[in-house]
Amino acid sequence: MSDISIMSKEDYFAVLDEIKSHILDAQKAVMNTANVERNIMYWRIGKTIVQHSVWGNKFVDTLSKDLRMEYPESKGYSARNLNYMKQFATLVPSEEFLQQGAAKINWRSIVFLINQTKDTDEFLWYANQCIEQGWSSNVLRHQIESGLYKRQVLVEKTTNFRTQLANPLGELAEEIIKDPYVFDFIPAAAPLLERDLEDAMVAQITKVLMEFGSGFSFLGRQYPIHVGEKDYYIDLLFYNVKMHCYFVVELKTVDFEPEFAGKLSFYLSAVDGELKSDMDNPTLGLLLCKGKDKVVAEYALRDINKPIGISEYRVSDKMNPEIMDNLPSIEDIESRIQL
Incomplete structure (x- = not known):
């Protein structure tokens, strides 16, 4: 008697899908x-x-x-x-x-x-x-x-990666940083609050990851980290699988101030102490600001012993339709002037 088992419909289609994938791979x-x-x-x-x-x-x-x-x-x-x-x-x-x-x-x-x-x-x-x-x-x-080559290769970047990280990690970290970052999928707001920027980036996280480049995995927003008796919250936390390190992003809708670097340095120490494993490289930090004085930013990083980059960001110059709906019309303005 033949010892042939009866194949179910599900098993058959699973085999069919596997063979089709082999054919597609060969065609590609x-x-x-x-x-x-x-x-x-x-x-x-x-x-x-x-x-x-x-x-x-x-x-x-x-x-x-x-x-x-x-x-x-x-x-x-x-x-x-x-x-x-x-x-x-x-x-x-x-x-x-x-x-x-x-x-x-x-x-x-x-x-x-x-x-x-x-x-x-x-x-x-x-x-x-x-x-x-x-x-x-x-x-x-x-x-x-979006001028990526100019923003990523030709621009003089504001980081301390080469002094705080051993090569080739320092060079690789320097290469992935852009200045400015372009989030043209985020409509302009007047004013744009940090929470608004964070909301928009999380809502369009796929596009954010494309702007950051390959190797980035998004871990969360307002990521909680417990230090001592207090909880702290990181704006955006990523992991880069190519560099094998955590990547902390802090968002500022104002121009860079020196104290921002100190706070980010603390976050990097906390991530290194609470999340980083022995297999991970040192955590990197990125401050995304509306603008920066390059000299001030360089002085702020001079005595920071954590790897930090400081870049500007750009959003779309087109205003959010919801905001446009709430703005007064020309007729409204003219009527107020007449009053």
């Missing part, structure tokens, strides 16, 4: 491989065109016509696209650099980067971020429009 792998091979081919074509660019624009036009006649089913050989390949080869200095990042993103994103970036460093930085952060074309567009 094939697509990614094809994407890489196409980009390498485009780069090599561009490199060849660069080497013969002395022949002028008519050379590219003629080349386009002949390639389209030879490969009528392919749509990638227009004169415009060949010129993009030429720019692509100019921006990426070698095939080694190409393999590290740019070859792995889609051609649409590459073309967008060619049009939007100013030099090779900026192009390669965004290309690598697309791979590391898993950005889609739309997210890439948003990050470029």
